[in-house]
Amino acid sequence: MRILITGGAGYIGSHTAKMLKEQGHDLLVYDNLSTGHAEAVQGLPLVQGDIADGERLAKVIKDYEITDVIHFAASSIVGESMQNPRKYYLNNVVGTISLLNTLVACKVERIVFSSTAAVYGEPGNNSENGLIEGFVTAGVTEIAKQFATAGQTEPLVLNEDCPLKPTSVYGQTKLIIENALKDYSRAYGLKYISLRYFNACGADDSGEIGEDHQPETHLIPLVLQTALGQRDKIVIFGDDYPTRDGTCIRDYIHVNDLAQAHLLAVGYLREGNASEIFNLGNGEGFSVKEIIRTAEEVVGRVIPAEVGARRSGDPAVLVASSEKAKKLLGWKPQYSELEKMIVTAWKWHQNHPNGYSQK
Numbered sequence: 249m250r251i252l253i254t255g256g257a258g259y260i261g262s263h264t265a266k267m268l269k270e271q272g273h274d275l276l277v278y279d280n281l282s283t284g285h286a287e288a289v290q291g292l293p294l295v296q297g298d299i300a301d302g303e304r305l306a307k308v309i310k311d312y313e314i315t316d317v318i319h320f321a322a323s324s325i326v327g328e329s330m331q332n333p334r335k336y337y338l339n340n341v342v343g344t345i346s347l348l349n350t351l352v353a354c355k356v357e358r359i360v361f362s363s364t365a366a367v368y369g370e371p372g373n374n375s376e377n378g379l380i381e382g383f384v385t386a387g388v389t390e391i392a393k394q395f396a397t398a399g400q401t402e403p404l405v406l407n408e409d410c411p412l413k414p415t416s417v418y419g420q421t422k423l424i425i426e427n428a429l430k431d432y433s434r435a436y437g438l439k440y441i442s443l444r445y446f447n448a449c450g451a452d453d454s455g456e457i458g459e460d461h462q463p464e465t466h467l468i469p470l471v472l473q474t475a476l477g478q479r480d481k482i483v484i485f486g487d488d489y490p491t492r493d494g495t496c497i498r499d500y501i502h503v504n505d506l507a508q509a510h511l512l513a514v515g516y517l518r519e520g521n522a523s524e525i526f527n528l529g530n531g532e533g534f535s536v537k538e539i540i541r542t543a544e545e546v547v548g549r550v551i552p553a554e555v556g557a558r559r560s561g562d563p564a565v566l567v568a569s570s571e572k573a574k575k576l577l578g579w580k581p582q583y584s585e586l587e588k589m590i591v592t593a594w595k596w597h598q599n600h601p602n603g604y605s606q607k
C-alpha cells in the first residue's frame with residue numbers, strides 16, 4: 249500500500265506527507281514545484297512532474313505500486329482565478345481530469361481530494377428573519393436562530409448540505425471536480441473523499457516546515473510578516489459588520505489537524521466505506537481583530553493595523569460545521585485554540601523569515 253501525494257511540496261501537502269511518514273505509511277510526493285518547495289519535502293521521495301503528464305504519472309504509479317492518491321496539486325489564489333480563469337480551468341479542471349483518467353487506467357481505486365469552503369460562495373443575509381437565505385437546513389437551523397435571537401444577522405455555520413454557489417473561478421473549478429468525482433465513482437468505481445477546508449493556518453511544531461506562498465494572501469502570515477517588519481501595516485477590511493467586534497469572522501483550521509483528517513480519510517476508504525464529502529473547520533470562528541490581538545500577545549509587540557473599506561461580497565461570518573467528519577472519520581482537531589495556531593506559525597516565521605528560499 250503506497251500513497252501518492254500530488255502537491256506534496258506545498259503548504260498543506262508537505263505537512264500531510266510528514267505526518268503520514270511519522271505514522272509509518274509508504275508514500276511518494278509528486279509535484280511540479282510551481283508553487284511548492286523541494287525543501288518542504290523532508291527526507292521523502294519526491295518526483296518532479298505535472299499531474300497533466302499522464303504518461304509520466306502512469307509510469308510513476310506502476311513503478312512505485314501506488315494504491316491511493318491524496319490530491320493537493322492545484323492553483324488556489326481566488327483573486328488570480330478571476331483575472332486569469334484559463335490558468336485555473338487548465339490546472340484545476342483539465343489537469344485533475346487527466347489525473348483521474350490516469351488513475352482509472354492504472355486501476356488506482358481511492359483518491360482524497362482537496363476541495364474548499366469556496367464552493368459555498370458568499371451567502372447573503374435575509375433581512376426578514378435575520379437568517380441566511382438557503383442555509384436554514386437540517387442541523388443549521390438552531391444555530392442560525394441563536395445568532396438571530398442575539399440580535400445579529402450574521403449566522404453562519406455551514407454544513408455539507410448547504411447550497412453550493414461558488415462566486416470565484418477558483419471555487420467553481422473545485423466544484424466541477426467534486427461533481428466529476430461523483431460521476432467517476434459511479435461509472436468507474438473510483439472511491440473518493442472530498443475535503444472542504446476552511447482557512448488553513450499554523451505550522452508544524454518542529455518549526456521546520458510552514459506556510460510560504462508567493463504572493464501571500466492569507467491573514468495570519470500577513471499579520472506575522474507585519475510583526476517581523478516586512479510589511480508596514482495590516483489592513484482590516486471593514487469594522488462595521490454585525491459581529492462581536494465589527495470585523496469579519498472566519499473559521500481557521502490548523503494545518504496538522506487537516507493532515508490528520510487526510511490520514512483518517514485514506515483509512516476510511518481502505519476499510520471499504522462509501523465515498524463522502526466532509527467539511528474541515530474549527531467550528532468556532534475568529535474575528536480579524538481577535539487574530540491581530542492574539543498575534544500581538546504571542547509575538548510580544550504591537551502590530552500596526554489600519555481599518556480600510558469593506559471588500560465587496562465579504563460575508564460577516566463563515567464558520568464550518570465539521571460534525572460529519574468528527575462522527576464518521578473520528579476526526580479530533582488538536583489545535584483548536586487560536587493561540588496554539590499562531591504560536592506554531594510564529595515559530596516557523598521566526599526560523600524562516602524569508603520562507604524556504606532563505607533562512
Ligand SMILES: NC(=O)c1ccc[n+]([C@@H]2O[C@H](COP(=O)([O-])OP(=O)(O)OC[C@H]3O[C@@H](n4cnc5c(N)ncnc54)[C@H](O)[C@@H]3O)[C@@H](O)[C@H]2O)c1
Pocket residue numbers: 254255256257258259260261278279280281282283284285297298299300319320321322323324339343362363364365444445446447448449461
Ligand atoms: N491553504 C488553504 O487555506 C486552502 C483552503 C482550502 C483549500 N485548499 C486547497 O488545498 C490544496 C493545497 O493548498 P496549499 O495552500 O497547500 O497550496 P500550495 O500552493 O502551497 O500547494 C500546491 C502544490 O501543488 C503543486 N502543483 C500545482 N499544480 C500542479 C500540477 N499541475 N502538477 C503537479 N503539482 C502541482 C505546487 O507546486 C504546490 O506544491 C489546494 O488544492 C488548495 O486549493 C487550500
